Amino acid sequence: MAETPEITSLLAAWKDGDPGSLDQLLPLVEGELRRIAHSYMRRESPNHTLQTTALVHEAYIKLLNGANPEWKSRAHFFGIAANIMRRILINYARDRVAQKRGGPGVQILNVDEVAIMSDQRSEEVLALDEALTRFSELDPVKSRIVELKCFGGLTAAEIADVTGLATPTVNLYWRLAKAWLANEIKQNL
């Protein structure tokens, strides 16, 4: 692993409850993830179809384990992973929406057309983020399930595994959380 010691200490600070450390952490982690992902890709045989998700997952594990070998707790790891992913998505969506609203009048080349997220999807993601933040004040446990499911890419069974809840409970919690968020987002959109 070639990640900087900076990442390690920032991760530790974040774990210790310094929320500001995530802002500094994010670009570093993102860059590192990208580097790892790319190094995987270069090694792939030409006919191998790559799975973005699997690749990032693997890069994640490598990064986080490498950053702090003591962090064996799966829950902790996926929590961080989901949280980082949430931040990445939000930043992307924000850029996109900002570009759309006040973007420069001169758009030099057309490449941003329906890229990773459409404008609409970007707005939705931002709305979800805000709603989820409010939800976490109301119900931290259920909001965590949402984060793990939406941004961490985990299944109900995996979430159950990570959080120690029973799978049916996760499903029930998820159902209520989803209804609450849908209601909240619709009222605010």
Place this chain on the structure above:
Amino acid sequence: MQPENWQRIQDIFYGALPLPHDERVEFVSVESLGDAELSGQVLSLLHEDEENSLELLESSLFELGASIIVEQDELDIGVQLGSYKVRSLLGSGGMGSVYLAEDIRLDRLAALKVLPLITTAGSKAIEQFHGEARAASGIAHPNIAHIYEFSESAGRHFLAMEYVEGPTLRSLIKEKKTDINSSLRIIRQVCQALIAAHAKRIVHRDIKPENIIVTDDGLAKVLDFGLAQRSDGDASSNPFSTAGTVSYMSPEQIRGEILDERTDIWSLGVVFYEMIAGSRPFTGTDTSAILDAILNQPPAAMSADSKIERIVTKCLQNDRNDRYSSAKELLDDLVDVDSALSRTSQNYWPWALGGLVVVLVLAFLVGRRDQANVASPVASKPVGSVAVLPFRHAGIAPNKEYVSDGIVESLINRMSQIQNLEVKARSSVFRYKDVAIDARQVGSELGVQAVLTGDIVEKDQNLTIDLSLVDTSTGDKIWSERYDRPSSDVVRLQNDIAVDVTAKLRGSLSAPDRQKLVKNYTNSPQAYNDYLLGRFYWNKRTGTDIENSIVQFQKAIDLDPKFALAYAGMADSYVLLPSYEGALPPEIAFPKAKEAAEKALALDDSLAEAHTALSFALFNFDWDFTESENHFSRAIGIDPNYATAYHWYGNANLLAYGRFDDSIEAMKRARELDPLSLIINADLGTSYCYAMRLDEAIDQFNKTLELDHNFYYAHVYLARTYLLKGDNQKALDELQQASGLSEDPRIPMLRSRIYSKMGRKANATQALAELRRMSSKRYVSNFDFALTYTGLGDYDNAFASLQKALATHDGNLLYLKADPLLADLRSDPRYYELLTKIGLEK
């Protein structure tokens, strides 16, 4: 929802979940114990649960994030990919990033589209894509962003393409900057792009406003030709595919059918509709509704000019067999609308359109023209001057008019190469098209001893031409003949006519002269036909028509790559383009003109037109005075009757050198050869004006305006002359007239100068502001700014503008020495420094 309620809400919610739908409401109201707010909250949650409508929560946001991580991989500035050095990031998205890069090998800028690693690693599609990019790189057209190459370096695949700066059509539409005229201009250009690409069997498949860039000069450039998703619908096969914009897709594209050129015509129709109507023809609340509208509904009604509406409707026919079958067909209709509109709105060259007006004016002028130089021919003696008049073509379909006009023009060109025979230029004789002709009248107006008239009929692929040669002093027929040939035999037909007529005029024909007359330029009748069509457009002298002519010349060249005349035509087109509104800027047009002229001369060194075009380009753009003179001499050596050669040489080279008397003589010679050309008449006035022979200039401009009072150019230069004469009010009056006819930057420039001279500084400054405003909308030469600042006494800014003109090799700067309006600068050392740099002062 209040936290204190939350536990109760959950309890009731989970309690209601196992119940059937119709029992839930009662359950909730009972459990809420009459708390209406509580029951309302639970019910709305249950409702959301049943609806399950927020698709976002079920989508894989994690995968989206993963894509962002992997695909947004920006290159560092300064990194080199192949011969491209990355300068800055222009934009990025899921389909990769685009960088501004410098091609250090060719010393030019390029836009680099760099594919994301994730989509390229090990992808077979890359190979396929390679082939498509190679095909697309074969299209060279001013309205298409050129694909330079598709290549790979250090594991990164990238596409290098022409760097185009400017807003996309999308943003112009958003900012409501597309009025009917600019829309037509843009659509026409895109149409030209389609014609060029379709000729190479390349279909765009993704024409939309985001893919069209409009530069500051009004040049529309279509991006990503041939790079859109394949018709087989496999988006993954193309790393640049931009799925998602369905509004411009054709019905057959949605159905996944094999696509042809007509899908582009549909999409262009949608774009055109959107520009005119401000909304799209097929709309819906979501993608599937839009798709449904495209497939099953007619376009939403629009209110526009009926001609435009017809065109748009024809593009948007669901069945592609009902659409325009080619972009060319569409363009023809667009051009028709265009000229119809131009007639009612401002136009740069109103004289090119005002055929009828001119004829009326002429009729009025008859009888008071100077007839001194009209000698009476003696029947037995050789005839020294002739006008070949346009054939009457009652029996020819309107769309074949160019054949008739082309034969006449070819006769003029061939015969004018004969020594001691003066043949009037095309632009003078074509004023007699579709008019009842009296030979004696024409003779006196053009100063010729004979006129050749003809009637042409085409029937069953056969051309019949009846020719008569008439003595203009008596009105008697000298000679007449009927020619009957297959339509495909046009080239031989005109050779025979040229030989017969010339022999009749001269009494005999030498072998070298015969050689000149029967010269065969191409063996391909189709190529020759395209060439004739190109000349037909070129002669119409509007920006659109000249653009069209380029397409035709290119077609001719494609059919016969050794067809020198077609290259010469191309050179003529590019040389003229910078002078027309919305057309190409000089730095693009002149190199192309030179390239074409050089190619023409490499194939055939005896083409006067090519030498003339090259001479003009070398002078205006390269400032290579010596070479320019050489080619001019060659041109008139070959064709001593070529009016344009004298015109350009007189108005450009000689005037710029300050050789006023020579300039006037050359212009007089041009006028003699082409007595009714408005521009030649006006430019003779210009030469007088620069020579400070102001009364003669005024006289000459007035003569020009008698030919066509709407010729704005003459008004502008007449205003200039009055200004120099000190007749400020008359100068302002002329400008007033000109500004109703055109938006030429010289109008505010001169207005500022006049006000400066009158001591009305505020008005003068206001006119400067107007010039500035104009320059944000169109190309304005820095030279015009320099003239304005000079008037205002702001010499520093005047020199700054002149320096800018120097830096851009602005051809106007060549008049630095000659222009009397710059007299105030002549005592400044910076003035001589500039003259030296230009090469006008040793």
